[in-house]
Amino acid sequence: MTTWRIRDFHPSDLDGILHLWSAMTESGIEPVYSLSEVLASCQADFAVVAVHGEDIVGAAVGRAAHEQGWIVFLATLPEWRGRGIGTGLLAALEHRMAPLGLAKLSALMPDTETRIDAFLNRGFKDVKNLRFFERQIPVQRAELGPLAQLGGRVLPRNLWDNVAGMQSEKQLLERRLVLPLAEAELADEFGVVPPRAVVLFGPPGTGKTTFAKAIASRLEWPFVEVFPSRLAADSEGLAGALRRTFLEIAELEHAVVFLDEVEEIASRRAGDPPSPTQGVTNELLKIIPAFREQPGRLLVCATNFIRALDPAFLRHGRFDYVIPIGLPDAEARRAMWNRFIPAAVLAEVDVDVLVERTEGFSPADIEFAARSASQRALEKAVYSDGGQSSTNGRRGPTTEDYLEAVSETKTTVSEEVAAAFLEDIEELARV
Numbered sequence: 478m479t480t481w482r483i484r485d486f487h488p489s490d491l492d493g494i495l496h497l498w499s500a501m502t503e504s505g506i507e508p509v510y511s512l513s514e515v516l517a518s519c520q521a522d523f524a525v526v527a528v529h530g531e532d533i534v535g536a537a538v539g540r541a542a543h544e545q546g547w548i549v550f551l552a553t554l555p556e557w558r559g560r561g562i563g564t565g566l567l568a569a570l571e572h573r574m575a576p577l578g579l580a581k582l583s584a585l586m587p588d589t590e591t592r593i594d595a596f597l598n599r600g601f602k603d604v605k606n607l608r609f610f611e612r613q614i615p616v617q618r619a620e621l622g623p624l625a626q627l628g629g630r631v632l633p634r635n636l637w638d639n640v641a642g643m644q645s646e647k648q649l650l651e652r653r654l655v656l657p658l659a660e661a662e663l664a665d666e667f668g669v670v671p672p673r674a675v676v677l678f679g680p681p682g683t684g685k686t687t688f689a690k691a692i693a694s695r696l697e698w699p700f701v702e703v704f705p706s707r708l709a710a711d712s713e714g715l716a717g718a719l720r721r722t723f724l725e726i727a728e729l730e731h732a733v734v735f736l737d738e739v740e741e742i743a744s745r746r747a748g749d750p751p752s753p754t755q756g757v758t759n760e761l762l763k764i765i766p767a768f769r770e771q772p773g774r775l776l777v778c779a780t781n782f783i784r785a786l787d788p789a790f791l792r793h794g795r796f797d798y799v800i801p802i803g804l805p806d807a808e809a810r811r812a813m814w815n816r817f818i819p820a821a822v823l824a825e826v827d828v829d830v831l832v833e834r835t836e837g838f839s840p841a842d843i844e845f846a847a848r849s850a851s852q853r854a855l856e857k858a859v860y861s862d863g864g865q866s867s868t869n870g871r872r873g874p875t876t877e878d879y880l881e882a883v884s885e886t887k888t889t890v891s892e893e894v895a896a897a898f899l900e901d902i903e904e905l906a907r908v
């Protein structure tokens with residue numbers, strides 16, 4: 478080991494850079510920029526290497542962002558450290574970047590990087606009290622095309638917190654679905670096989686769609702809803718269009734796939750000749766096992782009529798869980814009323830009595846009653862004074878407005894449906 482010299486990077490030096498990268502990570506230093514970023518910068522931005530004969534013993538890579546330049550990689554093989562190679566590489570890199578007229582040259586180095594001499598020698602200042610933040614963007618560039626094609630999107634981050642009440646359902650979904658999917662490595666350590674497909678069932682308006690979206694939001698996975706009614710018009714027919722749609726979904730890195738009113742395409746096989754949806758049901762029965770083989774995605778099927786489903790559809794092996802989403806309990810109704818009543822009048826409204834009077838209401842029913850009370854109160858306030866446009870000092874709906882709206886709201890879920898739901902839980906739920 479005698480002399481080293483510095484020269485520009487050549488495309489044939491990639492192996493040498495890889496070697497430096499592994500030497501660095503093996504010595505316990507986790508570089509800030511990813512390997513693919515560094516390799517891209519070697520080719521497109523600025524890179525210099527230190528060589529001994531043919532061997533690469535060090536490298537520095539930089540890139541410019543407007544007025545600021547960034548050192549994205551600086552490494553020397555361990556056995557070559559302490560010979561000023563780092564300082565030499567930084568000098569050469571700065572020289573190459575000089576024509577850009579940069580105002581500042583910065584470097585982010587891991588805490589474990591102890592060889593700061595190269596930077597200090599070159600006049601860099603060790604800036605204290607800085608923190609490094611980074612966030613993984615949920616959808617990668619290559620997925621934007623397929624995602625748009627599927628009409629999928631990344632939902633706002635707060636949907637999970639916005640689900641009012643429903644503590645026991647929320648806890649169940651959080652533990653059984655979100656935890657193993659979000660913490661895949663931890664789940665694996667414990668031998669937990671992450672869920673791939675679930676059914677949510679319950680009377681209309683209880684929040685099945687809301688929960689499916691909230692799960693996607695919680696995981697930060699794109700939400701893709703599959704609409705059989707739209708696919709039916711496809712020239713390939715519904716079965717073919719479903720197959721194609723799921724092939725497109727397979728191109729995504731992550732997705733929560735939502736199939737609502739699944740009983741419409743997976744109903745009980747009956748009659749001879751078989752019903753026209755039979756081919757579609759069969760297709761779906763084939764699609765699910767294939768879907769299950771791909772990690773990083775979750776199929777959520779929802780139905781208001783779980784008993785109408787083909788028993789083969791619910792058989793073990795297709796769905797990890799069959800989860801009831803029922804009418805909200807008192808606590809959930811309270812949370813919903815607290816959400817729907819305008820903050821300015823919340824303190825004056827008797828929420829207890831509303832919670833009590835809305836037993837048997839679905840979230841959708843409560844939302845409807847709250848909205849109509851607001852509308853009614855607004856109209857009363859504005860028009861009660863012979864059409865004068867003033868609010869007569871009223872600031873919002875009163876308990877009476879709410880009670881009136883509640884008594885006029887027809888609940889979606891009849892007692893019979895509620896009783897049938899309890900039977901369904903008994904017979905078909907799997908949590």
Ligand SMILES: Nc1ncnc2c1ncn2[C@@H]1O[C@H](COP(=O)(O)OP(=O)(O)O)[C@@H](O)[C@H]1O
Pocket residue numbers: 639640641642643680681682683684685686687688813840841842844
């Ligand atoms: N836990 C909840 N908190 C607040 N609003 C809810 C909740 N669950 C449902 N909603 C509202 O009730 C309505 C019906 O919910 P939805 O999820 O569409 O029911 P489903 O899919 O079971 O028929 C939606 O407007 C939704 O925003």
Ligand SMILES: [Mg+2]
Pocket residue numbers: 682685686687737779
């Ligand atoms: Mg729905």
